[in-house]
Amino acid sequence: MAVEGIDGRGRVRRRAGMRLWLSGLWLALVALVALLAPWIAPKDPLMQDLFLGRMPPFWTPGAEPGFWLGTDSLGRDVLSRIIHGARVAMTVALVAGTITALIGATLGLMAGFLRGWVDLVISRMIDIWMAFPPVLFSILLIAVLGPGLTSIIIAIVVIDWTRFARVVRAEAMAQGAMDYVASARVAGRGRIGTMLVEIGPNVLPTIAVLLTLEMGIAVIVEAILSFVNLSISTDDPTWGGMIAEGRASVHQAWWVLVFPLVTLFLTVLAFSQLGEGLKDRFDPVLR
């Protein structure tokens, strides 16, 4: 999906490059903030002070010094909560994204290359999965598994493996028909060996693109679950939880909604742009 394409290839490449760099830079920043959260957050994200409730951000009249982005209704520092919320977001993105990719891609590879009854079972499962509304499915799973980071990760893996399986299956089918696969078989490689050693590396670029996109989706899913109050315990700062609180008090304190929303927006946009940028880079037509 070449979003740009105004004139010639040079321009496309340059813009795609910039997109990659900007997205990568933002994500690196978020990851760094997540790692260093306890040392760089100006306040304790859980510290409440009812006398300092709903203080506006620093440039507005009535702001409280030290609370740069204002406070929420319980007097907790918005900036510190965003910084600590990055930890949950990044953990979910990395862990859930990677496990989903591993499981989904393996199933897709098996279905696409081994075909037969394996393909039949996996394809039918994908059909069934596609008939579930994903948000409702994830909420249902969290209700079953109980709140917590592990539950969120499991829910994302259980729901989103089809994203990888569908695409990798199609890719593996296309690769399986190629000559190099036939010659590997003639040269004496077994079916499983061919699948892992010959086809696997050739579907890796596709998996990398999907994984980047999946990380953005995982961040959103975590935010949605926090929003409906089913994420990790309500005290721990998460972007979605902050957004839920901000939505409820949007007429009294816009900053409680705006700052976590902007952070989440940029992060999701960055993952998505990074994925699209990688897709262009791997696309032989644009190379």
Place this chain on the structure above:
Amino acid sequence: MLRAVVLRLVTTAITLIGVAVIVFVVIRVVPGNPIALMLPPGATEEDVARLTALYGLDKSLPAQFLIWVQGVVQGDFGTSITARQPVLDLVLGRLPATLELSVMALVIACLLGGVAALTGTRRRDTKVEGAIDVANGMALSVPDFLWGLILILAFGVLIPVFHISGRVTPSLDLPFATNFYLFESLLRLRFDLWADIVSHMFLPALALAIPLAAIIGQLLKQSLKETMHLDYVTLSRTKGYGENHVILREALPNAVLPTLTLVGVQFTFLIGGTVIIERLFSYEGLGNMAIDAVINRDLPLIQGIVILFAVIFTAVNLIVDLTYAALNPRLRHGG
């Protein structure tokens, strides 16, 4: 063709049964006894046992499933534990709200995407097309949930022109006989009510529409630009027709088919998105009821709603496939 249709119906049935089994198993693993939640504090063991038996929760899983299937075949989806009303009545009562929202979103998406594609084609290879491409890319990258929040801030708080919660202003007197408020207010020529309903529905519908509009815009523009190079288009140009006529009358009818198929598939994603968007805008539809049902551990209700969603999804997919087969001559034989 007939064989393909039958095969498709069979796989659809298998999918629905699969969904039913999975939901049934999953929600019965839910920790937290719904019966305990229903009874007042101080209820005796016997009360618990009696209610458990009443809802059939004391039987084995396969037995419960069979009883449930028997009921469903007769149109009985069980009784909601929290609302104490038949699940079917509750679900059908909320379905119109969700359908109206989804269809409104679909219409907005087609309009926005169509305008973007046509403008992009008319002004191709200019800065305008570049701007449209960038806007499309942004709209695609961010899901409906975030667009909803941004719209709440922009048009509910910053410039408060639309309502941001509910389906209709609660103080209004509603004369409606059905739950298709939007449709019925038009039929009854109550434009005051219609305006109020639209003002409530517009932002959630727009939030759902934005990502789909981007997809439509991209694909339609792409196929329009491809069509613009074909001989018959050049011919109509040499006949002296203007650029607008060429795009709208000559290129568009031929470019629209691939987009239509995609819209069908994407429409199911849009319907899935209503769950969280309804929650975000406190819109009284199926999705909002579903989230409440999960939080309240209302097993029969959860089951009914998920099955209904699955039926809608597979029905939309089925219709898309059959329409495509009917419209595309290459698939008409043998399929």
